[in-house]
Amino acid sequence: MNPRNRLNFSGGPGALPQSVLEQVRESIDAVPGVGLSVLGISHRSDWFAAVVAELEDNVRRLLGVPAGYHILFLQGGATQQFTMVPLTLMQGSQVPADYLHTGYWSGKAIAEARREGPLRVLWSGEGEGFGRLPSDGELDFAADAPYLHYVSNETVEGLQFHRLLGRDDVPRVCDMSSDFLSQPCPVDQFALIYAHAQKNIGPAGVTVVLVRDEVIGKAPEDLPGFLDYRSHAQAHSNFNTPPVFAIYVVLLVTRWLLGEIGGVAAMAAINQRKAGLLYCALDGSDGFYRGRSAPADRSLMNVAFSLPDVHLEQAFLAESQAAGFTGLAGHRSIGGIRASIYNALTVAEVEELAGFMADFQRRHRR
Numbered sequence: 001m002n003p004r005n006r007l008n009f010s011g012g013p014g015a016l017p018q019s020v021l022e023q024v025r026e027s028i029d030a031v032p033g034v035g036l037s038v039l040g041i042s043h044r045s046d047w048f049a050a051v052v053a054e055l056e057d058n059v060r061r062l063l064g065v066p067a068g069y070h071i072l073f074l075q076g077g078a079t080q081q082f083t084m085v086p087l088t089l090m091q092g093s094q095v096p097a098d099y100l101h102t103g104y105w106s107g108k109a110i111a112e113a114r115r116e117g118p119l120r121v122l123w124s125g126e127g128e129g130f131g132r133l134p135s136d137g138e139l140d141f142a143a144d145a146p147y148l149h150y151v152s153n154e155t156v157e158g159l160q161f162h163r164l165l166g167r168d169d170v171p172r173v174c175d176m177s178s179d180f181l182s183q184p185c186p187v188d189q190f191a192l193i194y195a196h197a198q199k200n201i202g203p204a205g206v207t208v209v210l211v212r213d214e215v216i217g218k219a220p221e222d223l224p225g226f227l228d229y230r231s232h233a234q235a236h237s238n239f240n241t242p243p244v245f246a247i248y249v250v251l252l253v254t255r256w257l258l259g260e261i262g263g264v265a266a267m268a269a270i271n272q273r274k275a276g277l278l279y280c281a282l283d284g285s286d287g288f289y290r291g292r293s294a295p296a297d298r299s300l301m302n303v304a305f306s307l308p309d310v311h312l313e314q315a316f317l318a319e320s321q322a323a324g325f326t327g328l329a330g331h332r333s334i335g336g337i338r339a340s341i342y343n344a345l346t347v348a349e350v351e352e353l354a355g356f357m358a359d360f361q362r363r364h365r366r
């Protein structure tokens with residue numbers, strides 16, 4: 001393996017498809033048909049308006065987004081959505097918003113929302129070390145909550161909901177930052193979906209928001225302009241200077257999904273094969289590799305596991321790094337190992353990692 005072309009198994013920013021990176025390289029010199037570097041094209045140009053329009057259209061096609069939704073490209077990351085969501089939907093409600101505490105990132109969302117108004121933690125996995133997700137029987141959703149918030153894929157712990165949560169009469173809000181466009185998604189069941197680009201669909205700097213028109217229509221009138229979805233909707237995601245480069249790369253990724261992969265159902269099939277390879281490696285290791293999450297809640301994006309002791313984990317990280325695999329250290333909050341296998345990593349590349357794992361185990365088994 002060429003050491004200058006390491007495989008990126010990082011939790012984020014994640015790998016991007018080779019064909020996209022080639023087009024990005026070209027566009028830094030000059031965007032075809034424009035003759036300017038993408039880094040210096042005006043956000044007021046016709047070209048950029050067409051980029052935003054095509055990207056919106058591609059997301060609509062990929063996910064089958066029905067009429068009645070705005071698609072926005074915002075800054076501030078998922079973290080800014082942790083605040084914009086309660087600012088928009090709590091509206092002085094005396095009834096608390098329902099939040100699920102299933103891992104590191106939902107915990108961050110809860111901390112920010114608490115600053116804006118009352119919330120209820122409907123279920124928390126903290127006491128059990130976030131090793132699993134709740135079953136339906138453990139969830140008693142309030143009928144009068146202003147909204148329900150959850151994280152579809154807990155990136156740090158490697159936990160993913162494989163079902164829809166909540167009640168049809170309470171607006172569902174979901175942070176899909178680490179599994180957006182990795183599989184089909186019933187958009188019409190959500191009032192608001194947000195996902196930053198840097199895990200699965202592009203570089204850092206842009207966050208995709210799918211929001212029902214009525215949510216925007218009912219937003220409080222006195223929000224700061226930058227934190228009001230209305231401003232961004234009216235300005236077609238051009239309220240102030242947007243991250244033109246990041247948005248362009250996300251457009252290239254959606255073209256890749258549509259043209260080379262064949263859509264999100266095909267992407268999901270590939271992602272299932274990749275995750276299957278690694279979970280098989282864990283399950284077939286006689287306890288050498290220990291999966292972190294309950295089997296029913298295993299993430300298809302982030303495979304988190306540990307080894308029998310910390311010295312073996314350090315050896316695993318050092319040897320994998322030397323063999324050309326990067327980003328395998330677990331999140332700093334929990335340690336261990338985490339292999340993030342976002343859309344752009346191929347089946348063959350994940351097979352290489354599974355091969356390395358088998359070899360490492362042979363050499364280090366006691």
Ligand SMILES: *Cc1c(COP(=O)(O)O)cnc(C)c1O
Pocket residue numbers: 012076077078079080105151153154155156175176177178196199
């Ligand atoms: C990485 C991550 C975040 C943090 O997003 P920022 O863009 O850094 O604010 C939030 N939610 C989830 C699920 C994540 O994986």
